[in-house]
Amino acid sequence: MRIRSGLSYPIEFAPIHLEPSFPVLGGGPLHQHADHPINYLELHEELEIGYCHAGSGIFIVAGKVMPFMEGSISVINAAEPHCARSTPGTDSYWSWINLDPVRLLGPSTDAVLLDPSPLAGPNFINVLDGDRAKPVQPLVRRLISELTDHRPDYQSAVKALTWLIMIELKRLAPKDQPATIPHANFLRVAPALNYLASHHAEPLRVSKLAALCCLSEPHFRRLFAQAVGKSPQAYWLNLRLQSACSLLRSTTFSILDISQQAGFDTLSGFNRAFQKSFRMSPREWRRLN
DSSP: OOEEOOOOOOEEEOOOOOBTTBOEEEOSSOEEEOOOOOOOEEEOSSEEEEEEEEOOEEEEETTEEEEEOTTOEEEEOTTOOEEEEEOTTOOEEEEEEEEOHHHHHOSOTTHHHHOOTTSOSTTOOOEEOGGGTTTTHHHHHHHHHHHHHOOTTHHHHHHHHHHHHHHHHHHHSOSSSOOOOOOHHHHHHHHHHHHHHHHTTSOOOHHHHHHHTTOOHHHHHHHHHHHHSSOHHHHHHHHHHHHHHHHHHHOOOOHHHHHHHTTOSOHHHHHHHHHHHHSSOHHHHHHHO
16 A cells, blocks of 8 residues: 655664675564654665564655554665654554665676666555555565574575565666666765765865865755755754764674764764753663663
8 A cells, every 4th residue: 555645854874884795784673663753855876675573553754654464564765765664652663674686696698687776666566565565575574584694604595585575676676767766966966975974073164075076165064954844953963972872782882982982072062962962961861772
């Protein structure tokens, strides 16, 4: 079922780093997805395949709203901003796989088959369930298993499964729609977003970001706000805080060390920014997460 959405959400670029020699990321523990309201949509450069192990909810993909349930498979390429929300009062549990089929399988006479760009657009239903999901479900489950268990020759198995999955997905793609293109404003400021993703701990220079995008600074500020829903300064601060959250959750570093690694000049400045954004101190956030 597909429902048009007239809602407009800001878009955030989510950088995902794939190893050049084996450009696939996935497997491991299930991702617990809460019922938080959708406040923004995410955009990334890689094909994303998701598998819902349990739960239900909705996916917003560009201008489409689609339900998901246990056994649903999501297929999102670089052209479509997206986000999911579990049914209110519940959690859903997912496996996510990000990959670049063209680079993974190397030069091929079937390069058109591996191109994920047709897996998007107003007529493509990104969430597969029921009969549409049946040909793909066992392949995706096996792919998750190979990426999780790392059994002998798992990389060869992953490549073979990727071939089969792309064949099945291409059979589901509409044949009569034009190729989709990524969000125009996002493309204009993508060089700045890529730079910020790896340099957010450094001082912010909006003039440099504008130059990376070959734009004047006032024009850059306007396009940036239209693309991601916030100013360069606010986006930069959010990246720093998200980096700090990752360190708080996954390390035993002191709050001072984390504030410095995230790029904050003073501990008091970090504490103020964190409190304003999360309504609690970094120490409290760490205890709860």
